[in-house]
Amino acid sequence: GAVVSQHPSWVICKSGTSVKIECRSLDFQATTMFWYRQFPKQSLMLMATSNEGSKATYEQGVEKDKFLINHASLTLSTLTVTSAHPEDSSFYICSARAIGADYGYTFGSGTRLTVV
Amino acid sequence: GQNIDQPTEMTATEGAIVQINCTYQTSGFNGLFWYQQHAGEAPTFLSYNVLDGLEEKGRFSSFLSRSKGYSYLLLKELQMKDSASYLCAVMDSNYQLIWGAGTKLIIKP
Numbered sequence: 001g002a003v004v005s006q007h008p009s010w011v012i013c014k015s016g017t018s019v020k021i022e023c024r025s026l027d028f029q030a031t032t033m034f035w036y037r038q039f040p041k042q043s044l045m046l047m048a049t050s051n052e053g054s055k056a057t058y059e060q061g062v063e064k065d066k067f068l069i070n071h072a073s074l075t076l077s078t079l080t081v082t083s084a085h086p087e088d089s090s091f092y093i094c095s096a097r098a099i100g101a102d103y104g105y106t107f108g109s110g111t112r113l114t115v116v
Numbered sequence: 117g118q119n120i121d122q123p124t125e126m127t128a129t130e131g132a133i134v135q136i137n138c139t140y141q142t143s144g145f146n147g148l149f150w151y152q153q154h155a156g157e158a159p160t161f162l163s164y165n166v167l168d169g170l171e172e173k174g175r176f177s178s179f180l181s182r183s184k185g186y187s188y189l190l191l192k193e194l195q196m197k198d199s200a201s202y203l204c205a206v207m208d209s210n211y212q213l214i215w216g217a218g219t220k221l222i223i224k225p
Contacts, residue, residue, distance in 0.1 A: 042217065045215075093158050105161065107158040110157065
């Protein structure tokens with residue numbers, strides 16, 4: 001089945017530093033990748049939609065200069081949290097849709113970011 | 117506005133049956149998804165309904181009524197490993213997923 005590999009699984013960083021999260025589609029081409037953030041006991045919140053070769057579309061309230069998204073190839077999308085603050089601590093998940101019989105969106109394993 | 121409603125939490129007994137409801141109001145409809153999410157993990161796909169009726173997959177079944185804006189996920193022969201959050205999501209007319217807040221299912225022995 002379709003697999004999305006997400007790294008790192010968890011990261012702890014100091015305030016003010018930047019963190020890059022990678023998502024790779026291993027056995028399919030992901031022209032579109034979705035980036036979500038999930039706070040404890042809350043639902044997934046879509047941050048941005050990343051399209052290969054073009055600028056990402058950000059949801060209202062998401063700072064595009066803070067959350068840099070690059071989707072340079074059909075198999076790789078990255079999210080960089082710049083100048084991280086403790087309030088950015090969250091669970092970040094990427095997702096892509098592989099065209100197939102189940103019509104499902106495949107999720108990466110998620111990245112637990114803790115900013116100290 | 118767009119809205120997905122599902123119960124916050126449900127409790128059931130191992131071996132029993134539980135039904136998790138989801139009602140939605142969205143701008144257009146291109147299908148409804150159910151996902152399972154264990155604590156600290158990413159969601160995993162369970163089912164997709166775009167036509168009215170019941171779809172059965174082993175112990176899990178999903179039902180959709182488009183006219184009522186209603187779906188349910190039915191879990192049979194509950195096992196302890198079924199303890200998780202179950203997320204309902206609707207794809208709107210722009211093919212964007214609108215997510216419910218999830219239902220935390222607690223299974224007791």
